[in-house]
Amino acid sequence: MKSYVRLLNHTSDLGLKVYAESLPELFTAAGRALMKLMVDLDSVKPFEQKKLEVQAGEIDLLFREWLSELLAFFQNEEFLVTRIAKVRLNDSQISALIYGEKFAKNRHKIRRELKSITYHQLGVKFDGKRYIGTFIIDV
């Protein structure tokens, strides 16, 4: 099974449900889906590499913190993420290599502003066959 993403019908914000066979795949797919909501990923080139390490007390919070830090690359440094590699993960810690480039208004068409990853309906669970991650973004 490849990972896949479903958009939730939340009235005011954007919600995603991400399905994957393993936790690293889930975190990677969720990260890419988040970026895709903001920008056309084909327009972003993996020119620069950065390392991202995130810690949190439990898996749900780690999931949110990971997504939040990916978003923070753009919010704080105007750096757009297009590729995520070498994901290492346990219940309270994740590290990965992030590839992307600095935002350029003439080349990157921004779809919408993403304000923050909320805690509403946030969760990571395993249904016996696959991992499912749910999160809602304030837009």
Next chain:
Amino acid sequence: MNAESIIQKSEYLWEIPQAGPMRVPGFIYATENLMQQIHQDESLKQVANVAQLPGIVGYALAMPDIHWGYGFPIGGVAAMDVTNGVISPGGVGYDINCGVRLLRTNLTVDSVRPKIKDLVTGIFHNVPTGVGSHGAIKKLDRKDVQQVLLKGARWAIENGFGSSDDLNFIENSGILEEANPEVISERAYQRGAPQLGTLGSGNHFIEISEVRDIFDEDIAAQLGIQKGNVVVFIHTGSRGLGYQICDDFIKVTLQATAKYGIKIPDRQLACAPIQSREGQDYLGAMRAAANFAFANRQVISALIESSLLKILNLSPNNLGMRLVWDIAHNIAKIETHEFQGKEYNVCVHRKGATRAFGPGSPDLPPQYQSIGQPVLVPGDMGTESYLCVGTRRAMQVTFGSSCHGAGRVLSRTQAKKRSQGRNLYQELAKAGIFVMAEGRSTIAEEMPDAYKNVTDVVNTMHLAGIIKKVARFTPLGVVKG
């Protein structure tokens, strides 16, 4: 939420009876028609969730523009007793002091309509718009940002954006006292520094509108609003600085929720006792972000005025642009309210709801003492907006609060689906509305079909006696983020 458990109390008011962990009932202002729409999402469950928070006084309230948010519903109001209640960053939202301001002008619709494309284009280029927008004014250093956080709209005026008269016509005179810039993260400072005087994205907008109908001639005249004239609406907030402060303090209050043994049904309702250090720190940070938002709208007003003066080649006197009112609709404030014969000092959370103080309130400027506080209710970009005033009844039953807009009814994905195969720019142009937008998805997601009928929302509050309709506006030109 089970529809059968909800009691209709009057033509415009419904009750979710107190049950289980709810400390108070939930009250919803809506017509039967609007209630049917409200039942389609999870917002009523969110009203019941808010009713569980410690120290809530009277009831958890919802306005007719209520829709599903995160934690609190959007269109929700909750007053917490200052001595034993809690404050929740999620009850204010990420865009702290997101709000609306209304500017009147001497311009007539006949003189503006032929030039609307030039005006919208001029404003679009003069006010930085869209994601990551910056550069309206020189990048502020840390000291400058601190001054903005402490002084609010006054900082903008001291730096040449508008006149000191404007302060009379901003909620709380454009400055929340006891802001505390010391408890704000470096990240929030960094995000705020380049963004003062920028519109942002999503549902934020600048709209040039025509005064279409006057419902109360006397009040409209006192507010400088005349049929056939042109006004400008601005809708934006505290930008990345506010989002970061909310994010930072949800983490703080999640820990506080556990520390103080507070039971919450949704993590997004994380809260802290108002009197605790965590609660006081959030209050100080939130007030600072609110001041940033007041300054932001003040700077944008000045940028718009300079655009109009240049394009129309007018003097400031001939343009006659003046601030009618500036209102916050994502905020928590310490206020004193009489409720069922008893006086309470409360922290009123308004999440997608506005203050609507009635005549005689000491918080209003002398010019508005006899008429009540202006309440601004923008609709979607294709229909209409309203100017109303607060009433004495609002002070008795809604902690001086009212609705803030039309309220979404379609999700963004549903809206995009419905917009497929349609040229929304052309549809709006046919209706005489010229729109420019920065974000690629903005127009589809913000299409008129995505919103409730704002007239139904406003009429509900008007007929319930919470606000009084003064004027109706229709859009001529819109700048979207």
